[in-house]
Amino acid sequence: MDGDVSGDAPQGERCRSSGPxxxxxxxxxxxxxxxxxxxxxxxxxxxxRGRMLPDGLRYVDSWVVADQGFDRCFQLxxxxxxxxxxxxxxxWSDIATFEVLPVITSSEAAHRAAAINSDDAxxx
Numbered sequence: 001m002d003g004d005v006s007g008d009a010p011q012g013e014r015c016r017s018s019g020p021x022x023x024x025x026x027x028x029x030x031x032x033x034x035x036x037x038x039x040x041x042x043x044x045x046x047x048x049r050g051r052m053l054p055d056g057l058r059y060v061d062s063w064v065v066a067d068q069g070f071d072r073c074f075q076l077x078x079x080x081x082x083x084x085x086x087x088x089x090x091x092w093s094d095i096a097t098f099e100v101l102p103v104i105t106s107s108e109a110a111h112r113a114a115a116i117n118s119d120d121a122x123x124x
Contacts, residue, residue: 026058026078026079026080027078027079027080027082027102028060028076028077028078028102028103028104029076029077029078029079029082029085029100029101029102029103030074030075030076030100030101030103031073031074031075031076031077031085031098031099031100031101032072032073032074032098032099032100032101033072033073033074033075033092033096033097033098034071034072034096034097034098035070035071035072035073035095035096036094036095036096036097037095038069038070038071039064039069039070039071041095042073042092042095042096045092045095052088052091052092053088054084054087054088056079056080056081056084057077057078057079057081057084057085057087057088058077058078058079059075059076059077060075060076060077060078061075061076062074062075062076076103082100082102085098085100
């Protein structure tokens with residue numbers, strides 16, 4: 001399901017903040033969605049029913065591969081409870097497959113890598 005299926009997301013489902021990411025302390029996840037039968041069925045369902053997110057699973061933004069098939073979507077989502085993905089995926093699994101990966105920002109990765117390198121250098 002694409003993040004902008006019918007313009008703006010239904011009220012309360014899209015994270016609103018002044019920055020590029022939500023202001024929640026939740027863990028961020030990149031959801032890679034592969035449309036089983038093309039984008040049509042996904043867009044139709046999303047237009048009819050919305051994102052169908054369980055409470056506690058927050059949509060941030062999404063991007064669709066810009067080729068003729070529009071067959072993959074990358075969604076940034078947040079939650080404190082990763083098990084909520086099971087409920088959400090069950091609502092869409094007949095028309096899409098999903099890969100859910102915890103992600104951090106590049107700056108956070110650089111900070112963590114520097115800390116690891118610093119620890120390694122100090123322990124030698």
